[in-house]
Amino acid sequence: MQIRDFFPVSTNTSFKESCYGALGALIGLVATELLCQWWLGVSPHWLIAPMGASAVLLFAAPASPLAQPWSILVGNGVSALMGVLAASWIPDPALAAGGAVMLAIAAMFLTRSLHPPGGAVALTAVIGGEGVTSLGMGYVLIPVFVNSILLLAMALLYNRLLGRRYPNTGRAAPHPHQTRDPQPSERLATQASDIDFALNKHGELLDISRADLRDLLQEAQHHALRGRVGTVLVQDVMSRDLVVAGPEDPALTAWRRLSRHRIKALPVVNGAGELAGIITLHDLLVDAALAEPRAAGALASLTVADLMTREVQTARRYQPLYDLVAAFSDGGLHHMPVVEGSQLVGIITQSDMVAALFNLALRPDPGTDLP
Structure with missing residues (x-):
């Protein structure tokens, strides 16, 4: 003492x-x-x-x-x-x-x-x-x-x-796909059983819930990871040679481009090169109003503007790549247009994120002497 x-x-x-x-x-x-x-x-x-x-x-x-x-x-x-x-x-x-x-x-x-x-x-x-x-x-x-x-x-x-979480139940947010699986970011993270082991070993009462303790630990781990990968920017990973669609293009044209290039989404740009929305394979296959498969031949009379999503989550080219991890994991996004102002300059996908994070994991820590 x-x-x-x-x-x-x-x-x-x-x-x-x-x-x-x-x-x-x-x-x-x-x-x-x-x-x-x-x-x-x-x-x-x-x-x-x-x-x-x-x-x-x-x-x-x-x-x-x-x-x-x-x-x-x-x-x-x-x-x-x-x-x-x-x-x-x-x-x-x-x-x-x-x-x-x-x-x-x-x-x-x-x-x-x-x-x-x-x-x-x-x-x-x-x-x-x-x-x-x-x-x-x-x-x-x-x-x-x-x-x-x-x-x-x-x-x-x-x-x-005040917008505070009270009562503080510590229950996890519901899974976006309505399954019992944990969120992707939680599957290799510190588990509740690990927290229970540490608390039982400590023995004394701590004035903090298990969920809050887990969240604090994960936030500390994320902060450490951010320091390691924070220098990698979106522009270092994004695709630049883009396949796009215009709002007035026939929906069947969008379908053919997706099929030809074996991709699942097309950014939609207007004549000035500005991002107007995004159209996905899901938009073409599923009638959102009926929540049923789209009838055969229904695309013939539709345009991209009829089916595209107009409110699009975007990234900036000089934004740290780490900022997008949550959107692509727990947020469930598969692709995100990259803009500079209102101009489309690239797109980043889940495949880009996985490859980039895998390559970062292979890098030696700073200061490590290679054999």
């Missing part, structure tokens, strides 16, 4: 997030108190002190596993129950206080609802004075449960308005 161990560590929280947390606690507690008076007609005295600690978690640290809805509702509820039981069973105030917190922690662990303010909720049941002890089991419902559910409602609304 060293003297520096007693100094504060960085929380990596921005000034804006700190202000949001403080303002949220103000709004949440004031609203909870006013709603208690309006809804139940109870005195502001029944906004119990432990709600201040709950507000810190719900508004300043909403990503914490200790701040999730189950934790505040069940954690505060079972803690209140344990506090009332300890106050009833143990005549000595000091033993009752310690016993209340001990039982509360045990109950929260058993119900997987650990919520640090629960310790204060249990303690308040013992030392809160005659006004609290006279409530008996009623203390669990009013004020504890009512305070908790109203404060939680404020947190859900406030965090949603």
